[in-house]
Amino acid sequence: MDGTGCSDERMIAALRSGDETAFRALVKRHGATMRRVAYSFVSDEAVADEVVQETWLAVIRGLDGFEGRSSLKTWIFSILVRRAQTRGARERRTTPFSSLTRTGDDDGPTVDPDRFLPADHCAAGYWSITPGRFFELPEDRLLAAETVELVEEAIGRLPVRQQQVIRLRDVEGWDADEVCQSLELSGPNQRVLLHRARAAVRAELEQYFAEVVTL
Amino acid sequence: MSYEDLPCADFVELATEYLEGSLPVEQRLIVERHLAFCSPCVDYLEQMRAVIRVTGSLREEDVPEPVMDSLIDAFRAISGHDR
Numbered sequence: 001m002d003g004t005g006c007s008d009e010r011m012i013a014a015l016r017s018g019d020e021t022a023f024r025a026l027v028k029r030h031g032a033t034m035r036r037v038a039y040s041f042v043s044d045e046a047v048a049d050e051v052v053q054e055t056w057l058a059v060i061r062g063l064d065g066f067e068g069r070s071s072l073k074t075w076i077f078s079i080l081v082r083r084a085q086t087r088g089a090r091e092r093r094t095t096p097f098s099s100l101t102r103t104g105d106d107d108g109p110t111v112d113p114d115r116f117l118p119a120d121h122c123a124a125g126y127w128s129i130t131p132g133r134f135f136e137l138p139e140d141r142l143l144a145a146e147t148v149e150l151v152e153e154a155i156g157r158l159p160v161r162q163q164q165v166i167r168l169r170d171v172e173g174w175d176a177d178e179v180c181q182s183l184e185l186s187g188p189n190q191r192v193l194l195h196r197a198r199a200a201v202r203a204e205l206e207q208y209f210a211e212v213v214t215l
Numbered sequence: 216m217s218y219e220d221l222p223c224a225d226f227v228e229l230a231t232e233y234l235e236g237s238l239p240v241e242q243r244l245i246v247e248r249h250l251a252f253c254s255p256c257v258d259y260l261e262q263m264r265a266v267i268r269v270t271g272s273l274r275e276e277d278v279p280e281p282v283m284d285s286l287i288d289a290f291r292a293i294s295g296h297d298r
Contacts, residue, residue, distance in 0.1 A: 018294035023290045024287060028277070032277065056290075060293045061293060113224070125224040131259045133258055134262065135258075135265035142268065148272055151273065171271065173271065195228070199227075201270060202262050205266060
């Protein structure tokens with residue numbers, strides 16, 4: 001977690017004074033994530049790069065007017081999201097099968113119902129196939145390159161909003177309020193998206209470890 | 216209130232809210248009571264924590280140098296002049 005409170009003030013003062021090192025550090029901190037978030041709206045790498053570029057220009061021009069009502073980070077991402085949404089809406093008219101249309105899958109159980117005892121059983125709704133214990137693996141196995149790659153791919157297949165939320169929350173370590181402000185989500189909505197995203201990744205990890213590891 | 220108040224199939228949908236600390240106190244107590252008696256659900260929660268650890272180990276790529284250079288140029292130009 002970073003970029004709030006005092007350090008924000010120092011960063012803004014440095015940027016306003018034209019400090020290139022500070023600007024470079026800011027771009028380094030957020031640039032790749034901005035590109036990811038932009039891409040999730042526009043589904044085109046070149047357009048995503050443009051949106052990020054435009055956002056930085058708007059940030060530089062807007063520095064003097066920035067009043068610090070939100071953190072610097074959420075201010076930057078709000079600008080990015082507004083621009084990306086506008087561009088995304090424009091692109092969508094020409095690319096009807098854009099991944100942006102994959103916003104559904106927001107209800108229904110997140111764990112395969114077959115994992116639980118059926119309704120006619122006296123213990124209906126309790127586990128019939130209990131969760132695997134991959135979390136007991138040594139940390140270097142759990143966090144091995146192959147696992148990380150699997151999770152990266154699993155996140156890439158999620159609906160757009162879920163991708164955005166799990167990236168900001170769990171990859172970048174933002175807190176819930178920061179994500180809500182930047183993506184213009186309500187608290188409950190943010191939690192649902194996070195839950196569905198984590199649950200989808202969980203299912204893939206469990207299946208993967210069941211196949212490759214004997215615990 | 217007992218373990219049976221909350222089937223496992225319902226617990227799994229509350230796991231994130233539980234971890235986020237956003238459950239109303241009554242529901243949180245029901246969840247905690249369930250967890251006290253249900254080791255598979257404790258394991259499910261541990262799975263979710265492991266998911267968070269693995270996801271947290273993902274790293275973003277660096278901003279490519281040419282992109283950084285052009286942004287620095289823009290910063291220099293705007294800071295020096297019309298801002």
